[in-house]
Amino acid sequence: MARLTLKWGAKITQNKGFVNINLKVFVPENLPYFCNMKNVAVIGGGTMGNGIAHVFAQSGYSVTLIDIKKDMLDKAIATIIKNMDRMIAKEKITNEQKDQALANINTTTDLKTGVFNADLVVEAATENVEIKLQLFKSIDEFAPKNCVLASNTSSISITKIASVTSRPEKVIGMHFMNPVPVMKLVEVIEGFKTDKQVTSDIMELSKKLGKIPALTQDYPGFIANRILMPMINEAIISLHEGVAGVTEIDTIMKLGMAHPMGPLQLADFIGLDVCLAILNVLYDGLGNTKYAPCPLLVNMVTSGDLGVKSGRGFYDYSHGTKELIVAPNFK
Ligand SMILES: NC(=O)c1ccc[n+]([C@@H]2O[C@H](COP(=O)([O-])OP(=O)(O)OC[C@H]3O[C@@H](n4cnc5c(N)ncnc54)[C@H](O)[C@@H]3O)[C@@H](O)[C@H]2O)c1
Numbered sequence: 325m326a327r328l329t330l331k332w333g334a335k336i337t338q339n340k341g342f343v344n345i346n347l348k349v350f351v352p353e354n355l356p357y358f359c360n361m362k363n364v365a366v367i368g369g370g371t372m373g374n375g376i377a378h379v380f381a382q383s384g385y386s387v388t389l390i391d392i393k394k395d396m397l398d399k400a401i402a403t404i405i406k407n408m409d410r411m412i413a414k415e416k417i418t419n420e421q422k423d424q425a426l427a428n429i430n431t432t433t434d435l436k437t438g439v440f441n442a443d444l445v446v447e448a449a450t451e452n453v454e455i456k457l458q459l460f461k462s463i464d465e466f467a468p469k470n471c472v473l474a475s476n477t478s479s480i481s482i483t484k485i486a487s488v489t490s491r492p493e494k495v496i497g498m499h500f501m502n503p504v505p506v507m508k509l510v511e512v513i514e515g516f517k518t519d520k521q522v523t524s525d526i527m528e529l530s531k532k533l534g535k536i537p538a539l540t541q542d543y544p545g546f547i548a549n550r551i552l553m554p555m556i557n558e559a560i561i562s563l564h565e566g567v568a569g570v571t572e573i574d575t576i577m578k579l580g581m582a583h584p585m586g587p588l589q590l591a592d593f594i595g596l597d598v599c600l601a602i603l604n605v606l607y608d609g610l611g612n613t614k615y616a617p618c619p620l621l622v623n624m625v626t627s628g629d630l631g632v633k634s635g636r637g638f639y640d641y642s643h644g645t646k647e648l649i650v651a652p653n654f655k
């Protein structure tokens with residue numbers, strides 16, 4: 325890890341009874357890259373993108389949030405405001421900090437202008453290989469040559485994403501957890517060609533954001549989802565086979581295993597389309613039928629029941645309250 329050593333010099337003079345202290349700090353030019361990062365482009369204003377923009381803006385970075393859909397950008401800003409108001413109510417931040425953080429965020433639907441002066445890009449677009457590969461080709465074309473390109477992908481190979489760019493050594497996984505402002509972990513994924521200095525920079529940057537990074541290697545699902553998704557899938561298979569109902573499965577895992585949320589509620593929260601995409605990556609990448617997505621999950625995604633974001637999954641969210649109500653088809 326690069327160490328930061330500051331040199332300083334002081335000149336003390338006296339004039340008419342006043343003591344003047346002239347202090348100079350010399351900042352060495354070879355600072356670790358993360359120390360010089362100021363501009364961060366976040367791509368995708370959905371569930372994760374708004375949280376990632378929130379956290380960077382609150383830590384003083386200038387953030388450009390990019391999405392192909394203008395309404396997603398408007399929704400993202402509204403969510404960030406709502407979440408910051410919640411933090412004010414809990415006395416975690418002040419009104420001034422909220423105003424400052426919001427002033428740090430710009431939005432655009434134009435990728436080229438969004439990344440042109442970025443020191444770091446964090447991509448959090450839809451979990452789809454074609455979308456991500458196309459995006460990284462374009463980001464690589466428009467972002468400055470020294471810019472680090474990170475993906476928040478839950479499961480897609482960082483090495484594969486890196487391979488479509490001209491800078492595979494600067495491509496890395498920066499896997500935030502949902503909800504980003506609350507969850508401490510950043511799973512950092514080193515691609516096959518990621519430079520060790522880039523890994524070290526991203527680990528240090530994560531700490532600067534108040535997070536705790538943990539390093540993994542680039543294999544399907546990395547660690548978080550390789551372990552989490554089979555559990556969620558098994559919960560859906562158990563429901564599908566009629567072993568227990570939605571409430572019972574979640575209650576058993578919450579009270580019996582001290583999980584803060586049952587696996588079915590968690591799947592709704594993550595997004596059932598995201599869960600399905602990750603399971604397919606595990607199934608294809610590891611070649612083992614134990615990762616095959618449950619047909620019930622496939623049917624739910626096909627019919628548009630995606631969980632919280634669509635208003636219905638294993639639970640029904642259309643009533644707009646915090647009460648957990650099982651979706652009509654599982655009653
Ligand atoms: N949902 C979770 O709990 C979770 C947790 C960790 C990581 N992730 C990962 O984060 C990423 C985003 O997931 P999400 O849940 O926020 O998805 P989401 O569906 O909520 O949002 C995705 C956003 O990407 C936008 N988008 C699609 N193509 C784009 C493009 N070419 N350029 C710009 N924007 C584009 C969409 O308009 C949408 O707003 C995925 O890679 C996912 O695997 C998700």
